[in-house]
Amino acid sequence: MRPESEADLAEAVAGAQGPLAIRGGGTRGGAVPGEVLETGGLSGITLYEPGALTLVARAGTPLAEIEAALSAEGQRLAFEPMDHRVLLGGTGAPTVGGVVAANVSGPRRIQAGAARDFCLGVRFVDGRGIVVKNGGRVMKNVTGYDLVKLMAGSRGTLGVLSEVSLKVLPAPEAAASLAVPVATPAEAVAVMSAALGSPFDVNGAAYRPEAGCVVLRIEGFDGSVGYRAERLAALFAGRGAEIDRADVGETWRALRDVAALKDHPLVWKLSMAPRDMVPALLEPAAREMGFDYQLDWGGGLCWLGMTVAQLDACAAHFGTGDPRATAVAVHRGLQERMVAPDAATRLRGHATLVKAPEPVATQVPRFQPEPAALAALTAALRQRFDPRGILNPGLMA
Known part of the structure; x- marks a missing residue:
């Protein structure tokens, strides 16, 4: 399905008879079961006021179109969203809705903030097919619950974005x-x-x-x-x-865009305190498994990758003999150590599987399992926004 208006989007969600796989530009992978619902038909910049540093666009608007409009006025998206096509080898076109839905933020996040910090307002359709509006088109809008930041990073599990309002900043000289x-x-x-x-x-x-x-x-x-x-x-x-x-x-x-790891079939994104990244993660990983990696955000973000040869060597080292089984074991081990009950071995961070062959990706959770208390809150939010459980089911849980 490819709705051409917000009303069509609401009708499509309300009339869905089963799970919906929400897709923006199709650049980030992570496919979920269900009928594909594309937002690319909801395209176009609806308001741009360079003097007020605000831009409003429909969710399916290509990111390249937005960046071109901003560049013409000497402005930019300060949170520097990455282009996943380089790392994942995708062929789609990133959309602004996809960027907000996944809270995609690049190297400048450490100083300027994340995508969610630049979101002024959103319009979205919840799992019942109801249109919800939150925030506004100006910076001084603090009325009501902050659903804007809730939607940023929810990856279509709480609602399907139809429009986003963003704060933009001048490009540097x-x-x-x-x-x-x-x-x-x-x-x-x-x-x-x-x-x-x-x-x-x-x-x-x-x-x-x-x-x-x-x-x-x-x-x-x-x-x-x-x-x-x-x-x-x-x-x-x-x-x-x-x-x-x-x-x-x-x-x-x-x-x-993490170009250094583009040829690695397995890539993880790990967030930890910089002081813990090297002694707790990188040194043991390099010693035992021979990962390749790149650090960003002052050492708080690690992109960890394995080549086919490294995966084979790791399988031989641990005696599994099966690279796929080894990849599954490594991923589960990373995520389990992030929340290990023993403080001496706990990594205290988040591990997300960004890239993996399909046989591996379908066997493991891509996102870090949540602690019980947080998982209960997440489930309650999903029940409120998507009571039928049809929006990207299983993607983040």
Whole structure:
């Protein structure tokens, strides 16, 4: 089904006789059972006021269309949504509704905030086919319950977005990247922490192990960027830091889209406190299983990937002999350690399976299982918004 209006969308949901698989641009995978309900027919920018820094668009509007309109006015989406097609090999077109529904946020999140922080209002159809509106089209709108942030990240399990209102920001005049050589992931986290704690307004801090360096980003007015980049380089002068002002966009697009792991059939996204990431996760993982990885958000986000050869070696090491069974065991082990009852072995974070062959993806939960108390709240919310349980059933639970 591909409704062409909000009324058609409400009618389609209300008349559904079974589960619905909600699809925006079809770029992120994670298929669920049910009749496909595409939002691509709900397309178009309905309001854009550059002076008020606000934009309203129907949920199926291609992200490229929105970025082009903003670029023409010297503005942008500050939360820097990644393009999953690079990592997952998809062929669809990302939509603004999909970005909000999945709360897709890139490297700048650590300084600017996530997608949900830029959502001013939403319109959506709940599981009964009722149109719900929350928030507004201006920044000073705080009336009622904050369903806007509830919908951001719910991935279509509470309602199908039909329209979103976003706050936008001016694009910077200039940008610079700083490459700081490091020898170990522990050094990388230390360098990123020092940079983010400096007064130089760093808005990107990532670690590329294959390049052996931390990459830092500064944006703003040209003179300010030049000054801050020089001062930041002086802070890491003993490490041979180098400033790059020519390929900043290309460098950070590759980091944003996790291009380094695009050929890995298994990829996880893990969120943890930076101080715990290396000793609790990376060092044991590298020692026992030989993962490849990339750190972002100052070390709080880890993209973890395994090649076919690494998976085979891991299967041989643990004596399973079956790479698929090994992949399932590794995934379950990661998620179980995040909530382990023993404080000494608990990782205290979230593990999400982003990419996997279909035989693996269908055997395990992609998202981190919730603690019992939180799971009860989640179930109650779903019962309220989708009493029939037809919207993306099983996707996040």
